[in-house]
Amino acid sequence: MVATNFDTVFVLSSLNRDFSVDRILRYVTQAKQSGGQPVTLLTKADLAPDRERPLAEVAESIPGVPVHAVSSHSGLGLSELERYLAPGLAAVLLGMSGVGKSSLLNALMRQESRYVQNRTSYLVDKIARHKTAIVRSKHEKKNGGKK
Numbered sequence: 001m002v003a004t005n006f007d008t009v010f011v012l013s014s015l016n017r018d019f020s021v022d023r024i025l026r027y028v029t030q031a032k033q034s035g036g037q038p039v040t041l042l043t044k045a046d047l048a049p050d051r052e053r054p055l056a057e058v059a060e061s062i063p064g065v066p067v068h069a070v071s072s073h074s075g076l077g078l079s080e081l082e083r084y085l086a087p088g089l090a091a092v093l094l095g096m097s098g099v100g101k102s103s104l105l106n107a108l109m110r111q112e113s114r115y116v117q118n119r120t121s122y123l124v125d126k127i128a129r130h131k132t133a134i135v136r137s138k139h140e141k142k143n144g145g146k147k
């Protein structure tokens, strides 16, 4: 069991030499067992000359699981993730070390402050070495916007 009590389990796989559909499938299987909705994120999309092929390969191999290409560096695809991060929802980021979990978390928090401007908060917690959790508070923050 990798994580419990998360609405969304983001499974991260980088779009560089580490790309492996088999590995993504193993993580997705674990995510399903946790009861959360798995969503595959192909990270470091700025490094990939061709995103469409891996996106199609994952969509075909793992039907019924949404897949998005994202880049924490360029911001590509990040707005597509808002739908999974509605107030009151909790998400966790899973993936191998170096896949870009911390960078994505930071990028999402920057995006949040840009677009939503202090109306909601993220509570952030490293729950294990290879997992990073995002919990978006249901309520207005009470501490003046500081994490």
Ligand SMILES: Nc1nc2c(ncn2[C@@H]2O[C@H](COP(=O)(O)OP(=O)(O)O)[C@@H](O)[C@H]2O)c(=O)[nH]1
Pocket (backbone or CB within 6 Å): 043, 044, 045, 046, 047, 070, 071, 072, 073, 074, 095, 096, 097, 098, 099, 100, 101, 102, 103, 104
């Ligand atoms: N080019 C590129 N590099 C990234 C991106 N996201 C993360 N990285 C790099 O990948 C490395 C590992 O990222 P990190 O977020 O620490 O991965 P973590 O171990 O899963 O938390 C760092 O050197 C990041 O700068 C991205 O979107 N594009």
Ligand SMILES: [Mg+2]
Pocket (backbone or CB within 6 Å): 101, 102, 103
């Ligand atoms: Mg990290």
